[in-house]
Amino acid sequence: MQFQEIITKLGKAAKNNSLNRDRNLNPEITGVAAIDEAISGTLSYVEGGKFTAHIATTEAGALILPTNETLQSQATSRNIAWIATPQPRLLFAKAISLYYKPFKPTPAIHPSAVIDPNTRIGQDVYIGANVVIQAGVIIGDRVTIHPNVVIYPDVTIGEDTILHANCTIHERTQIGSGCTIHSGAAIGSEGFGFVPTAVGWYKMEQSGYTVLEDGVEVGCNSAVDRPAVGETRIGSNTKIDNLVQIGHGCKIGRNCAMASQVGLAGGVIIGNGVMLGGQVGVANQVTIGDRVIATGQTGITGNVPAGEMVSGMPHIPTKIYRRLFVMYKKLPEIYQEYKKLQQKESNQ
Amino acid sequence: MQFQEIITKLGKAAKNNSLNRDRNLNPEITGVAAIDEAISGTLSYVEGGKFTAHIATTEAGALILPTNETLQSQATSRNIAWIATPQPRLLFAKAISLYYKPFKPTPAIHPSAVIDPNTRIGQDVYIGANVVIQAGVIIGDRVTIHPNVVIYPDVTIGEDTILHANCTIHERTQIGSGCTIHSGAAIGSEGFGFVPTAVGWYKMEQSGYTVLEDGVEVGCNSAVDRPAVGETRIGSNTKIDNLVQIGHGCKIGRNCAMASQVGLAGGVIIGNGVMLGGQVGVANQVTIGDRVIATGQTGITGNVPAGEMVSGMPHIPTKIYRRLFVMYKKLPEIYQEYKKLQQKESNQ
Amino acid sequence: MQFQEIITKLGKAAKNNSLNRDRNLNPEITGVAAIDEAISGTLSYVEGGKFTAHIATTEAGALILPTNETLQSQATSRNIAWIATPQPRLLFAKAISLYYKPFKPTPAIHPSAVIDPNTRIGQDVYIGANVVIQAGVIIGDRVTIHPNVVIYPDVTIGEDTILHANCTIHERTQIGSGCTIHSGAAIGSEGFGFVPTAVGWYKMEQSGYTVLEDGVEVGCNSAVDRPAVGETRIGSNTKIDNLVQIGHGCKIGRNCAMASQVGLAGGVIIGNGVMLGGQVGVANQVTIGDRVIATGQTGITGNVPAGEMVSGMPHIPTKIYRRLFVMYKKLPEIYQEYKKLQQKESNQ
Structure with a gap:
């Protein structure tokens, strides 16, 4: 044109x-x-x-x-x-x-799809080859489910949502409208809940469920676990890249972005508009305020107040992190001076 | 009640x-x-x-x-x-x-499952839709295989084990009884074995196999590779979270726990009761003793004696790590003092 | 023998x-x-x-x-x-x-495979059960496609390439000859392209495509994204381990090796013969020269000249990194000396 x-x-x-x-x-x-x-x-x-x-x-x-x-x-x-x-x-x-118009298959249900009769499928839905949909699942209008996706029982999927090939949606998960789940992602899988006992690990059943609000994206091969009780929740329009781990019981706000290989342990609470760089890790039960930014590989080991930018492991404000690193590179000269000093003292 | x-x-x-x-x-x-x-x-x-x-x-x-x-x-x-x-x-x-009783499908073999005639399937087994089971596979009693799982030849799976959707079990893998393999995990896949030569990488065939002893769990989208020769082994009741990498030839003890995104390079030996926090990395051929604890993001670059708690990259005992970090944050004042000192000396 | x-x-x-x-x-x-x-x-x-x-x-x-x-x-x-x-x-x-001869199924097309009529399939190809191949795909001679693989439209796959079970190849991807894609990998998936606006994230459509040249391997559950425009390219004989993230628009040279859990952000340019250790992260738009080596967990935040070996976060030359770490462990004694000094001064 x-x-x-x-x-x-x-x-x-x-x-x-x-x-x-x-x-x-x-x-x-x-x-x-x-x-x-x-x-x-x-x-x-x-x-x-x-x-x-x-x-x-x-x-x-x-x-x-x-x-x-x-x-x-x-x-x-x-x-x-x-x-x-x-x-x-x-x-x-x-x-x-x-x-460019992204590839979008024409609405149809492939004859090889295995769909439990006890499901509710909306209008203009595409269900690809070898998709498996189990009992109690509700699929909204215009949903696209690419081939080889597996949906466990009692899942709901909102309108216009796209599930890419080979992803797995576990029991009781609630996915909003306009979401995209990329290939191989596992949503609503069992949280890592084992209680130590004298005779080994006792498995805590994960009776909770996972909620993705509207407009959430979850990248390829990422995992969003469900908790033992209650819910894991990802707020609307939050975007999650590939290979990210969201632990059981996390509550994430709206409009966040998490780069690839971020890992959140269990029970992490994150505000709105938070941005986590690649490979950032967040420890158990940490609370992160609105609009926090963490640079790549940051290890967030405690709460972070709203608006802060953090770096390093354990995390500290990025400004301080940068200053400390400048100092760090001067350690050899600092050490030399200290040795001189020591020498002098021992000569006195 | x-x-x-x-x-x-x-x-x-x-x-x-x-x-x-x-x-x-x-x-x-x-x-x-x-x-x-x-x-x-x-x-x-x-x-x-x-x-x-x-x-x-x-x-x-x-x-x-x-x-x-x-x-x-x-x-x-x-x-x-x-x-x-x-x-x-x-x-x-x-x-x-x-x-709460976890979802467990009623024993049955879905007609769409593709099962080689040369297999042995136990009693009361569930095999979901589109599961593929290849020649020489032996499945124990009461095993649950969720939809779209692929099992390569000559795998054995013990009683009561659960394989979640879309996971892949590679040739010759031996999985014990009471194990759970979560969605998308790849067990017994080829180790990363390439030998450098003047004309590029020479692929070392991975003729070994992987053993998961009884009661092992492997999280979503994790990978447990097999080695060139011999075996990769995960000891009984060891629990592995999502997105974990277990390299070729690792030998892991009993009752360990590895949080999400842990990565073990090749040939790592780990004792019993070891706990690795999220995103911990362990270098090639390292030996880790019983009951070692590594906090999140630790980089274990050498052997760790039994009972130790380690942190940092490269790893050091956690107590020292914490003390050093306190010092680290004082670097600006130390540096200032050192500059004063230098000034004084140049004035003398 | x-x-x-x-x-x-x-x-x-x-x-x-x-x-x-x-x-x-x-x-x-x-x-x-x-x-x-x-x-x-x-x-x-x-x-x-x-x-x-x-x-x-x-x-x-x-x-x-x-x-x-x-x-x-x-x-x-x-x-x-x-x-x-x-x-x-x-x-x-x-x-x-x-x-040892690795398992290689006999060429055949399983009747359960779902193959669009508008495809071109070479000679002596194996296509396993429940494979889905969409319109416009071209498959070279002697290709092996294990069960439950999904291939989106307009993909080309070169001779002798192997796709392991449950992997997903996205639209327009070009895979060379002699490549191996391991279980669960996602190739050519959408890059993480969201533009911040006052009302939230605006999704940038990913109109580009991914190219794997001849002899490339991509490990289990790794992801290689395609870009908004242009291509993501992995040079011939480059070997990529499990759980690796290759961001949109990366250009990687020949004969590189990337260990497990490496993560490259978008637009990273990497030369030939580069080796990245486990869990290395590389920031957006960074350029890495030929034969660079990065040790495990390195965070590469800026360009690295050819031939350099780097470590640490942020990365520095490994030699300096090691010397600094020796100094770092001496911080308590340096600090003690500095306190003494301060004491003396306040006594003067």
């Missing part, structure tokens, strides 16, 4: 654009690309930082730029059409959707 | 209880709950620590308490029935089982 | 052996074993280090040894046949293959 049409389809967010200045620069745009891989005729974007250097050399036919006149002039001078916006990445995300 | 009946069913462990003092306080108990979520008519428990504060406000109808007269009096004064025991969590685990 | 025959089959690499000296020591070798588990009649190997001590006691009938005359004489004196080579582990790997 022509650049003009992209502008029109992106609407208000694209109102500041090069067409307003140069009606003739209206290239045919055939697709979207990353700035360092863009070929002729593609639309790309620059958010800032080191990527701005690519404007000087990119083959892209059009760019989404930050609201920065220098960058815009640079693009213009290279005959690259552009749109300027305070949120280039967001607008680029919207532009992708002009060219 | 009435409190009286719970007491009776829990038997000797519940002999110290409020009914002995007040025959009239015999509430109807409708279920079990966590102390901070207990509603009217539920049974809950308090082990100690911060949770004791809930006794003053809980809606619970009955509590399992530690053998602590103050807490007991507090419960009595609020008209809450109670049982006192040195192990409240253990007794609560038993109480859960009075109210 | 007799030792003589092993020598012959191993060819040139085995030319330095004890038969050249003692024609009579030609034992029957019934299998292969680790040196610390070798029983009578087995072939084992010693690479060096602590394992050489086993030569004095092993029951093995034959050994593969390093080119070390002392060890060879020791074996001879115990009547153990031997082969000497500069690469004992490599030769042992080859010896395993004399005794």
